Amino acid sequence: MTDSALRMDAVQKSYPHFQLSDIELDLPEGQIMGLIGANGAGKSTTIRILLGLVHQDQGEVEMLGFAMPGKQVEAKRDVGYVSEDMSLYGRATLGWHMNFVKSIYPAWDQSFANDLAHRFDLRTDQKIRGMSHGQGVKSSLLLSLARRPKLLILDEPTTGLDPVARYEVLSQLMDVVADEGRSVLFSSHNTADVEQISDKIVFIDRGKIIDSRDKETFLDNWRRLRLEMPADTELPELPGVVQQQKSGRLGTITTNQYTPELQQQCRESGAQIHEVENMTLEEIFVAIVMNSRGDSVS
Amino acid sequence: METLFTISQTDGRPMYLQIMEQIKQRVAVGDWKSGEKIPSIRDLAVALKVSVITIKRAYLELEREGVIITRHGIGSAVADDADTGLRLYREQLEKHLDEAARLAALIGLSAEELQQRISSAGEKLRKEQS
Numbered sequence: 001m002t003d004s005a006l007r008m009d010a011v012q013k014s015y016p017h018f019q020l021s022d023i024e025l026d027l028p029e030g031q032i033m034g035l036i037g038a039n040g041a042g043k044s045t046t047i048r049i050l051l052g053l054v055h056q057d058q059g060e061v062e063m064l065g066f067a068m069p070g071k072q073v074e075a076k077r078d079v080g081y082v083s084e085d086m087s088l089y090g091r092a093t094l095g096w097h098m099n100f101v102k103s104i105y106p107a108w109d110q111s112f113a114n115d116l117a118h119r120f121d122l123r124t125d126q127k128i129r130g131m132s133h134g135q136g137v138k139s140s141l142l143l144s145l146a147r148r149p150k151l152l153i154l155d156e157p158t159t160g161l162d163p164v165a166r167y168e169v170l171s172q173l174m175d176v177v178a179d180e181g182r183s184v185l186f187s188s189h190n191t192a193d194v195e196q197i198s199d200k201i202v203f204i205d206r207g208k209i210i211d212s213r214d215k216e217t218f219l220d221n222w223r224r225l226r227l228e229m230p231a232d233t234e235l236p237e238l239p240g241v242v243q244q245q246k247s248g249r250l251g252t253i254t255t256n257q258y259t260p261e262l263q264q265q266c267r268e269s270g271a272q273i274h275e276v277e278n279m280t281l282e283e284i285f286v287a288i289v290m291n292s293r294g295d296s297v298s
Numbered sequence: 299m300e301t302l303f304t305i306s307q308t309d310g311r312p313m314y315l316q317i318m319e320q321i322k323q324r325v326a327v328g329d330w331k332s333g334e335k336i337p338s339i340r341d342l343a344v345a346l347k348v349s350v351i352t353i354k355r356a357y358l359e360l361e362r363e364g365v366i367i368t369r370h371g372i373g374s375a376v377a378d379d380a381d382t383g384l385r386l387y388r389e390q391l392e393k394h395l396d397e398a399a400r401l402a403a404l405i406g407l408s409a410e411e412l413q414q415r416i417s418s419a420g421e422k423l424r425k426e427q428s
Contacts, residue, residue, distance in 0.1 A: 032349060171347050178344040192307065199351040216355045219312055274404065278312055 003065065005029050005151045005183035006050060011059030013049060020045050020207045023059070027200060030180040032173065034194030035187040036285055037204035043187040044083070046204065047155050050185075051081055064151055077105075080144030083155035084137070088128045094139050095124035098146070105147045113146035119168055134161050138169070145172060152176055154186040158193050170197055191282040201281070203288055210292045215281075222284050223258035226275040227251045227266060236269035238262055242287050254279075254287060303346055313348055317356040325365060325376055326386045335375045336366060363389075 004026055011023040020042050027033045037043045048054040050061060052069035061068040066075035088097055094117070102108040117124055120138040128136065137157065144152060152173070158166045174197055176182050188194050194201060195215070202212040211218075221240075228249050229235065235246055240257025251271075255262065266273055279287075303320045305313055324330040336342075339357055343350040357374060360366045365386070368374040379385070402412045 030350070174344050174347045177350065178340060180340065196307075196313075197347060197349050199349045214351055215349060216314065216351055278310060 003029050004062065005031075005064060006185060007060070007062040008046075008050065009060040011046075011049060011056045011061060013045065013054065013056050018042070018045070018207060020049075023049075023209060024212070025050075025202065025209075027183055027185060029183050030177055031199040032177055032184045032186070032197055033200040033202065034198035035185065035202050035204060036189065036191055036194055036281075037187070038189060038289070041204045042207045043204055044155055045207075047083070047153060047185070047187060051076075051079070051153065078150040080147055080149035080152045081155075082137070082140045082144050082153075082157060084159065088136065088139060088143075090129035091127060093125050093127050094122055094142075097128070097139070097143055098124065101143050101147065107148050109146050109148055112148070113142060116142045116145060116172070119172075120165070134165050137161060138165060141169060141172070145176070148182075150182050152182070152184045152186075154184070156188060157186055158188060158190055166193065173197055191280070191285055195281040203285055205289050205292060208292075211288050218281065218284060219278065221256050221258055222279045222287075223255060223262075224275075224277040224279055224283075225253045225255070225262070225266065225273060226277065227253065227271040228274055229272075230270050233270050236266050236271055238265060242291055250274075256284075305346060305348060314352050314355040314359065317346070317348070317353065318360055321356070321360060322365060322386045322390075330376050332376050333378050335373060338373050 006025065006027045008023050008025040011020070013020040018040075023042075023046055025033070025046075035043050035046065045054065049056050050063060050068065052061075052072035052075075055069050063072075063075040064078055066072070068075060092100075098110075098113055102110065102113075114124075116122075120142060122135060122138055122142065126135075128139065131139065137160070141154070141157065154173075157169055157173075161169060170193060173184050173186065176184055186194075198215055200212070201215050201218055203210045225238075227235065229246070229251055231249060235244055235251045235253060238253060238255055238257075239262075240255040241253055242256055243252075243254040245252050263273055263276065303317065305316055309316060321330070321336070330336060337345065339353045340350055343353045346353070357366065357368060361368055361374075364377055364379070366374050367377050398412065398416070402415075407415075
């Protein structure tokens, strides 16, 4: 059995205007987990609890086998964390920061750090204060990656990056898991980034996990069927229907329990199948959120 | 590692299918020969910047179709089957014929009309190549 890089079990946290409840996460070593949610859904709070920056009211949290927040000193030796609000020292250069991190973490890899600076198009003699948003994010990421942490946790790493920088960041995340013993958790509201590199996907909305499974299962189970029905015939009843619409003779059904047998079922009800469409993670996410909020997408 | 794979985000097909297709093409044209070792799942994932689980899925399906074989602890290789290339092209043809038949039915084409269309497509290709 593979060990877990991180685990959250029945975690709860209440604020006056926000509640995080029943958070369950499990990331096996060597995998990448993508946490997807709208702004204010609870992604950052979840990550902050995981890191021991905020303490949970209830539930168990484990990082690299260490109970959090109690054993955070031990756990954090091998954890890298990058977030937007992480402040580097504005008056110092990137090179100064590199030396500083190197003095604390023995695992620091200087040649890898130099290589990253080159790939990220960063200058080590540049002061943090004069950097653009993207350069700041890439600097933080460099400082974390060059420590070669076993677990890398990133809060919205690709937000506000230009396409080339995003590509470089995603490449680096994939390079991390080239080593089977290392893992990545990252949050994003960009589903395309998550869809490409994640093994596990977690959807979070309004403080709750609304769905969580491995990516291939997600994409496999969801389909949109475009049907043509004989006049005055209702759409067939299928399992796992999340949305359905009918206008005249044409109809669409979105299901999250698709199997090829459903096509037969449609034909038996008199329907002619025009198309069986795969759905993007973005379409699936919107459908799940709308469904869990009790609204319907029209 | 040399990676001449292109994954398209606008292609409607899932990524694992795109990867399967491109591996089959390499086998069909003979770039990857029978019995030859192919990249490990994790190496290919890192090279293509696509999740490990997606490549694993593609390899599993390719194994099921008999294109590759995976031995635990050794890795994956192209199946020992001299006819692999031809067989893969035949399979592709089969798939396209099914699709053509489906579309023909959708627009109400008769069997004769469909046959005629296929013959003229062959005619056109022969002219282009000569």
